[in-house]
Amino acid sequence: MGEPDPALLSINTATLRMRWDLREIIAGLARHGIRGISPWRDQVAKVGLAEVAARIRDAGLVVTGYCRGGMFPAAGREGRRAALDDSKRAVDEAQAVGARCLVLVVGGLPRDREGRIVSKDLTGAREMVRDGIGELLEYARAGGMPLAIEPLHPMYAADRACVNTLAHANDLCDELAPSGREGLGLAVDVYHVWWDPALEREIARAGERERLFAYHICDWLVPTTDLLNDRGMMGDGVIDLPRIRGLMERAGYRGMHEVEIFSAGNWWLRDPDEVLATCRARHRERS
């Protein structure tokens, strides 16, 4: 593998969320010559959707994804309806900022209104996810916004996403929209899928169906001290990033490489300018 094109670097705004707001992040990206961004809804809401959209447009940034819709399973019909409505608003916002796709974190076991998990029926949760994506897809298609299912690591199956493998996500796409041109595809995040023995096969399968919508990078640290917020900078962990980039490229992916690092104990504490400089260097040298 040769080095990746530095122009393909994108930054997921969760990476900088502790010390900069979205205005500062957009200005920072420009300063570091970074051309892609993937914003989170709560960060957008803080600054205001219209202002964020204008600043992104003025900065000429590519919006590699919008985070996020999903969380479909809920205990009652009303809860599922609320989740769907919220995802429709996420579609609208993604359109407003000109995102290439809306990322779907599909949700785990059904919860009640107070947020308590009320069922152990994982199969049923997966059916709610399929139905939810199906309904959202109609709305998103009408607005021309592609949906990207992001399989999450199996350690999040109960509380964040019960789609945990690329095979399962590919199966869902096959059922709901056989080609990516129909507006449903995948976000491949190395953190969630690097361990999968079917990685090569399933990336190739997704490529054949033109459903590789996004590629997220970071690293898996050994030891990992927190299930949520201990992701590593590219090169600091054990993921063979050039290999996975190669699998993506061979499958036809030509999009950007989005850095998404949740790191409560390290990167979130550092000067965001240092973080961005490190992202640039590690993207070029270690990804």
Next chain:
Amino acid sequence: MGEPDPALLSINTATLRMRWDLREIIAGLARHGIRGISPWRDQVAKVGLAEVAARIRDAGLVVTGYCRGGMFPAAGREGRRAALDDSKRAVDEAQAVGARCLVLVVGGLPRDREGRIVSKDLTGAREMVRDGIGELLEYARAGGMPLAIEPLHPMYAADRACVNTLAHANDLCDELAPSGREGLGLAVDVYHVWWDPALEREIARAGERERLFAYHICDWLVPTTDLLNDRGMMGDGVIDLPRIRGLMERAGYRGMHEVEIFSAGNWWLRDPDEVLATCRARHRERS
């Protein structure tokens, strides 16, 4: 699902490791009318193999597994040889205590002598695992000791086991010993596999090949605060234990149900008699 037969309860000694040695554990199991045990090598070594074997025999305990062999990948030929030799000793010990199988935790990415991970080649690590099991199998067969590959949760892929799904473990068995009668099979631990969308299919596949050698239970807590030592007592988490027991039974499994709980912040701190009483009750009512 009806309630499980209380006579099928077995205790993995890791569950009680902090406050009792193996002598106390064996006596405790007798006191609580528990008929199965699965000891760890370090706990055996502390008391002495001959004494442990005698005490287990005198107590009439079924040894549902012996923990553990494996850890096959290493940076050099010498390291791989040392791992294999160590696993052969584990086979001998498993025979000495009359275990039904030796549990294999196969190891993650290759390490050097100082224990540092020195490669990101997960595919290569998986080849070392296949070769290591193949070599160990000859030795184990000669001694009549079945080997049980335990797929570990994907969050342990780098540092503990790079076999992370039942499908992968079944594939390995197909390659090395198509039927369980040839001495190679699986240990199914709910903690590691509960999330897998292929669970039903792969348990059935293993059953058809007579390779369901062991069944381990505990629960997945939400939130989980530690990747290693925050397992839950049956009923305290989100795993649908009766469903998975049903899958095992339909696949022909008639063995015991081994409770294995690593819990630094809760169960390891409690009076082991309370832990055993709770295991008995939760096995009957919630598993």
